[in-house]
Every structure is written in C-alpha cells, then in structure tokens.
Amino acid sequence: MTDYWSMDAALAEETLVPTKFKYGALGVASVLEPGSVRNDVEAGAKVEMPLWLATQLTRRGMTTFSLPEIYHERYRRKLNAGAECINLKGRAPYFYDVGNKCNEFLQDLTLSAFLSRTYATRYRELVSKGLSTVSGEAMLELQSKLSLEELAVFEAGRDSVSRAEMWSRGARPRRAAVYLPIRKRASAGREEEQQREARQRTNK
Incomplete structure (x- = not known):
C-alpha cells in the first residue's frame, strides 16, 4: 500500500500514462491537454493523464489506461x-x-x-x-x-x-556520555552526626 505521507509516492503517481475514455467527458479537455481548442473529451479519445487520476477513473469504469x-x-x-x-x-x-x-x-x-x-x-x-x-x-x-x-x-x-x-x-562510534545520579552519602552522614550530637546533649 502506498504511503499517503510519502513525497516520493506522490511524485511517482504524477507520472503520465496513456488513457482512453470509455465515455465522453464535458469541460475537461483543456485541463487534461493544455492548449486544446476543445472543451469536451469524446468517447474513445486517448489522452495522457497522471497515474493517480487514471487509476481513479479506471476504478469507476470510466477509462482504461496502458x-x-x-x-x-x-x-x-x-x-x-x-x-x-x-x-x-x-x-x-x-x-x-x-x-x-x-x-x-x-x-x-x-x-x-x-x-x-x-x-x-x-x-x-x-x-x-x-x-x-x-x-x-x-x-x-x-x-x-x-x-x-x-x-x-x-x-x-x-x-x-x-x-x-x-x-x-578499529574506529568505534562515540558513545554518548551517561550521567548517573550521585548518592547523597555526605548529606546522610551529616544527618547521623547531628542526631548523635542531639542525643549527647539530651543525656547531659
């Protein structure tokens, strides 16, 4: 299935393909063939149109393409x-x-x-x-x-x-630096010391 968001897929479907109309179409000749002096496309007429349009019209039974x-x-x-x-x-x-x-x-x-x-x-x-x-x-x-x-x-x-x-x-890709959280040992030790000093004062 074609990727809807793919630019390459969209450009590929702009490719012109030979298309034959099974039925007449009114007012589209100048759009399909710029410079055309006609307004309508007759039944059986052959024109080149973008692939995306040719597939849609062929799916509806209006054209065939080659x-x-x-x-x-x-x-x-x-x-x-x-x-x-x-x-x-x-x-x-x-x-x-x-x-x-x-x-x-x-x-x-x-x-x-x-x-x-x-x-x-x-x-x-x-x-x-x-x-x-x-x-x-x-x-x-x-x-x-x-x-x-x-x-x-x-x-x-x-x-x-x-x-x-x-x-x-021997070249190796650089590894991103990894930062690990530092354990707060110093702060924990300070809290223990403060608690010990508080107990000493209480005992006095």
Missing part, C-alpha cells in the same frame, strides 16, 4: 541487454513504483517478471560497480543512471560498506 512507453517491448530488450543501457533516472525516475502500480490494474505476469528481473540485474551490476568505484566523476555518472528507488538502496549499501571499513580499522 503502460508508459518505457515499459514497452523495445525498452525491455534494451534493459535486458545490460544494466547501463538505459538511464532510468532521466526517463523513469520511479520506474518500479509506477510499474507495480500500473500492474495492480493490468495484472500482467510478464510485467511482474520483467520488473523483478530488471531490478535484480541492475542492482547486482550497478551497485557492484559502484562499491568498487573510487573516482568521484565515475560515481556521479553511475548515480545518474539509477532510478530513485535504486539510488536509495545504492546509497544505503555505500553507507554500510563505509561503516564496515571504519570498524575494520
């Missing part, structure tokens, strides 16, 4: 050819989130397998290369090809390696 071009067969072949063949960050920054969201409606088993295979392949190839990359320029080039989902996992991996290297060199 996958963005990046998921078509020719792009699948390129992605299968090698991890660095396509710059996902530039073409589809939320590649996996959008693909999975679309597939909740399309129920395409080949798409599910393709997304899983692509993630496993790109993660293995690109992250393995990234962990051994020293040059800052090469690192920037590599990161520019990752989708935002891949980039988050990649940076977590880099951080883990960095921490492991620090540990192997």
